[in-house]
Amino acid sequence: AxxxxxxxxxxxxxxxxxxxxxxxxxxxxxxxxxxxxxxxxxxxxxxxxxxxxxxxxxxxxxxxxxxxxxxxxxxxxxxxxxxxxxxxxxxxxxxxxxxxxxxxxxxxxxxxxxxxxxxxxxxxxxxxxxxxxxxxxxxxxxxxxxxxxxxxxxxxxxxxxxxxTTTPILHYFVKAINTKGTKYSYGDDSEEGYFQKLSNAYKKLVAGKTPQPPLIVDCANGVGALAGENLKGYLGDALQLILENTSTTTPGALNNACGADYVKTSQKLPPSLANILQPGQRGCSLDGDADRLIYFYLDDRGVFHMLDGDKIAALVAAFIVELVKVAGLEDQIKVGVVQTAYANGASTKYLAERLPVKCVSTGVKHLHHAAERYNVGVYFEANGHGTVLFSQPTIDTLAEYQPSTPAQSRAVEHLVSLTELINQTVGDALSDMLFVEVVLSHKSYNGEEWDSLYVDLPNRLAKVSVPNRNAFKTEDAERRLVSPDGLQSKIDDLVNRYQGGRSFVRPSGTEDVVRVYAEAALRAQADELAMRVAGLVY
Ligand code: NG1
Ligand code: ZN
The missing domain is CATH 3.40.120.10 (Alpha-D-Glucose-1,6-Bisphosphate, subunit A, domain 3)
Structure with a gap:
């Protein structure tokens, strides 16, 4: 009882x-x-x-x-x-x-x-x-x-x-504890087990490659600073991390003018990195519990460029597709991508030209479940939360596969190492960061070359306080409103007047507001469209 x-x-x-x-x-x-x-x-x-x-x-x-x-x-x-x-x-x-x-x-x-x-x-x-x-x-x-x-x-x-500890490490513990002693053991259920697993996989993946120049890591003054310090030790010379914003005990410092959400929302470099990040150098920001990751760099003229979750999805999904192809496993392993309506339209276009892309409602559980339907499912939210899921049959396929050439053999080994590098329970900023570094080093890309995979459409995210956000009901993965009555057709009329225009309205699941998203071919147009749609909502 x-x-x-x-x-x-x-x-x-x-x-x-x-x-x-x-x-x-x-x-x-x-x-x-x-x-x-x-x-x-x-x-x-x-x-x-x-x-x-x-x-x-x-x-x-x-x-x-x-x-x-x-x-x-x-x-x-x-x-x-x-x-x-x-x-x-x-x-x-x-x-x-x-x-x-x-x-x-x-x-x-x-x-x-x-x-x-x-x-x-x-x-x-x-x-x-x-x-x-x-x-x-x-x-x-x-x-x-x-x-x-x-x-x-x-x-x-x-x-x-x-x-x-970080949110993703806690998720790792749960899976490791529940699979302990079974043939599907996820790893040792300790922090050492986690860092060992990630760093060993990373070292295998970059063996023989020229080491990447040092990476600046903005830890948001949160728990990522502690985990980052640990990871640094395990990586040794394999990757040089320069940890910044590590003041975990300064009152009010957490996520303040730094961290992944600051960078994504304000589309700016954290002021604390202004004299640290050099033109051409890569940097990245974690959020307060280290499950989101946003990259950035300064170009030769010192202009800031952000590489968000969509850019990460484009980089890593294309890399996996290529490895599967080189391995000769195209027919057996289908790779797909899951995004939400907040994904930049240019990223969706880039990805859809290469592999199946599905759009689902906001929230990790929707993305995760949709990704599970592929053999390898890549999901990223624009805000930098995401991961890659390898189905168990796919992991078995990789383990049993008999490659017939050295190139195939290398590609399969890399895919197996990726299943170990990537935290498959949930988005993990540190694991995702290592994954990005692997791809950059395989491709010999710097930030600018990665950024040029596609050009982001200018976009604007706004929030509007309304008396009752529950009056806003959506369909089609939150891309269209079914209520309030008549509002969607007004939005459609506006959108049609903008070149490359796209806009949608949905109630937030975490704040008492309605969110308005708009994109268009030109910056001023995206801003104007967002403002006018917000005007309809209010
Ligand atoms: P809401 O508040 O429902 O928009 C926000 C983020 C989601 C997700 C959740 C959970 C945006 C536009 N929305 O959801 O992507 O991260 O928080 O934390 O970034
Ligand atoms: Zn988080």
């Missing part, structure tokens, strides 16, 4: 604020840190129940607010996400359970919701509960983790503290 007494007494120490409604969205629960205590306690309970439901397999819990800033005030954000046993996002039906549990007004109501979940989800409470959890560097983290631990305690779960 449910340990009602221990849940109740601990729940009384983590009361739900009566005036707040919580929602498990695309980023888990994310809101102002000092309102999240009851949510964290309850997430501890949910993780334990989810583990019991899955026969004691280990569930992950990550405490982070990713790229959100951390102002030194009571308004700093934090958040929490659950990770399913294969290292993937929580199954959608449990997002609904998590929302219901987080909103039960009292301890008694909480018990009732939990009892009914145990019934409907057929949870065998006699099964063990195993959890692994971690947090990013936010100052609000330790108190929230303490509340989470009370949730584990209330359920009698066995919980392993992975300390302060």
């Amino acid at each position: 449910l340990p009602v007494e221990s849940i109740k007494s601990l729940s009384d120490q983590h009361p739900k604020p009566s005036d707040l409604h919580f929602q498990y969205g695309t980023a888990g629960f994310r809101t102002i840190a000092n309102t999240l205590d009851s949510v964290l306690f309850r997430v501890g309970i949910i993780a334990a129940l989810r583990s019991k439901r899955l026969d004691g397999r280990t569930i992950g819990v990550m405490v982070t607010a990713s790229h959100n800033p951390e102002p030194a005030s009571s308004y700093d954000d934090n958040g929490v996400k659950l990770v399913d046993p294969r290292g993937e996002m929580l199954e959608a039906s449990w997002e609904v359970h998590a929302t219901a549990i987080s909103n039960a007004p009292t301890s008694d109501a909480l018990i009732e919701v939990l009892q009914s979940l145990v019934q409907t989800a057929k949870i065998d409470l006699s099964k063990p509960a195993n959890v692994v959890y971690a947090r990013d560097t936010r100052p609000s983290g330790p108190a929230l983790v303490a509340a989470l631990e009370d949730g584990f305690k209330a359920m009698g779960a066995t919980a392993r503290d992975a300390g302060v």
